[in-house]
Amino acid sequence: xxxxxxxxxxxxxxxxxxxxxxxxxxxxxxxxxxxxxxxxxxxxxxxxxxxxxxxxxxxxxxxxxxxxxxxxxxxxxxxxxxxxxxxxxxxxxxxxxxxxxxxxxxxxxxxxxxxxxxxxxxxxxxxxxxxxxxxxxxxxxxxxxxxxxxxxxxxxxxxxxxxxxxxxxxxxxxxxxxxxxxxxxxxxxxxxxxxxxxxxxxxxxxxxxxxxxxxxxxxxxxxxxxxxxxxxxxxxxxxxxxxxxxxxxxxxxxxxxxxxxxxxxxxxxxxxxxxxxxxxxxxxxxxxxxxxxxxxxxxxxxxxxxxxxxxxxxxxxxxxxxxxxxxxxxxxxxxxxxxxxxxxxxxxxxxxxxxxxxxxxxxxxxxxxxxxxxxxxxxxxxxxxxxxxxxxxxxxxxxxxxxxxxxx
Numbered sequence: 001x002x003x004x005x006x007x008x009x010x011x012x013x014x015x016x017x018x019x020x021x022x023x024x025x026x027x028x029x030x031x032x033x034x035x036x037x038x039x040x041x042x043x044x045x046x047x048x049x050x051x052x053x054x055x056x057x058x059x060x061x062x063x064x065x066x067x068x069x070x071x072x073x074x075x076x077x078x079x080x081x082x083x084x085x086x087x088x089x090x091x092x093x094x095x096x097x098x099x100x101x102x103x104x105x106x107x108x109x110x111x112x113x114x115x116x117x118x119x120x121x122x123x124x125x126x127x128x129x130x131x132x133x134x135x136x137x138x139x140x141x142x143x144x145x146x147x148x149x150x151x152x153x154x155x156x157x158x159x160x161x162x163x164x165x166x167x168x169x170x171x172x173x174x175x176x177x178x179x180x181x182x183x184x185x186x187x188x189x190x191x192x193x194x195x196x197x198x199x200x201x202x203x204x205x206x207x208x209x210x211x212x213x214x215x216x217x218x219x220x221x222x223x224x225x226x227x228x229x230x231x232x233x234x235x236x237x238x239x240x241x242x243x244x245x246x247x248x249x250x251x252x253x254x255x256x257x258x259x260x261x262x263x264x265x266x267x268x269x270x271x272x273x274x275x276x277x278x279x280x281x282x283x284x285x286x287x288x289x290x291x292x293x294x295x296x297x298x299x300x301x302x303x304x305x306x307x308x309x310x311x312x313x314x315x316x317x318x319x320x321x322x323x324x325x326x327x328x329x330x331x332x333x334x335x336x337x338x339x340x341x342x343x344x345x346x347x348x349x350x351x352x353x354x355x356x357x358x359x360x361x362x363x364x365x366x367x368x369x370x371x372x373x374x375x376x377x378x379x380x381x382x383x384x385x386x387x388x389x390x391x392x393x394x395x396x397x398x399x400x401x402x403x404x405x406x407x408x
Contacts, residue, residue, distance in 0.1 A: 034290030116319025141311025206249025308379025317348030
């Protein structure tokens with residue numbers, strides 16, 4: 001009898017665990033898990049949950065440092081850096097946003113997906129007379145969660161359908177708009193624009209390092225990255241955006257092969273190495289983000305909840321569909337072959353999943369914990385269930401899941 005190889009048995013034992021961890025990471029289930037734990041904890045012991053999230057560790061430039069700050073302002077900088085990386089590469093030659101003719105229709109759709117939810121939110125606030133309490137939350141329903149919307153779109157359309165690419169272009173542009181909205185409309189403190197000179201110095205340092213041949217992404221994070229983060233923090237701009245300016249300074253490929261393209265994992269430039277290293281840790285960070293942000297007391301469901309959901313579930317599909325129609329009929333833009341307006345309507349509902357970014361904007365718009373913050377956060381959380389009407393609309397409109405696009 002041949003003696004069993006203990007190393008081989010160990011590998012066989014470890015393989016299912018590795019596959020399970022990979023599944024959790026690839027499907028953003030850490031974020032869902034963190035959000036569920038937060039919801040249960042907050043509704044069983046609201047006081048204990050608040051004490052956990054806001055336990056003060058130290059002071060930084062006369063501001064409190066607690067777990068909420070460490071996750072939202074420090075760790076989430078890596079999430080927004082990866083989002084900025086996708087936006088930047090989409091602008092490179094061959095990228096989906098590099099050719100105005102190719103990008104025009106999704107960009108029009110993005111504009112509709114930002115403006116219509118904001119207008120619906122504003123209209124609801126005005127009609128209900130809640131301008132003073134809820135007016136700052138207009139940007140919450142403007143967000144689209146790229147990871148969850150991508151997963152739901154694959155379920156509805158299949159991997160090979162052009163609607164997937166259209167949705168990803170829209171989500172990338174939506175990320176860019178979200179970064180701009182956070183920076184301009186939701187400063188953390190009184191603005192001190194003179195600190196942005198340090199941002200310029202950080203960018204210059206990053207470009208100098210690239211010119212000098214520095215290829216290790218850690219140096220870009222530790223020197224210009226820290227400088228840029230600190231400049232945002234002191235300037236009063238949301239510090240979670242602090243790594244965004246240094247992303248274009250890292251050595252990167254001269255062209256883009258596409259988001260989620262299998263070949264992207266084989267690229268070895270500094271910017272791609274940065275994403276490959278941080279991709280899975282950021283999923284864990286998102287789990288912690290869900291834990292410290294999603295603790296909403298169910299009894300706090302209220303006007304803010306329905307305003308956010310109205311913006312996402314009505315405004316998103318309406319704005320995306322109308323602006324796509326306008327772009328095609330008025331400006332002569334085109335939607336991809338194999339797509340029709342039924343696909344646009346369906347992916348518009350998919351884009352109504354705000355979740356991660358909507359939660360983040362909720363905290364930025366209403367920084368004080370309480371009933372108002374909880375009510376809008378519940379709207380952001382419930383937007384995850386936009387997947388249900390999206391699937392139903394797809395079936396009603398006879399949208400079929402397939403690996404290949406159907407003929408136009």
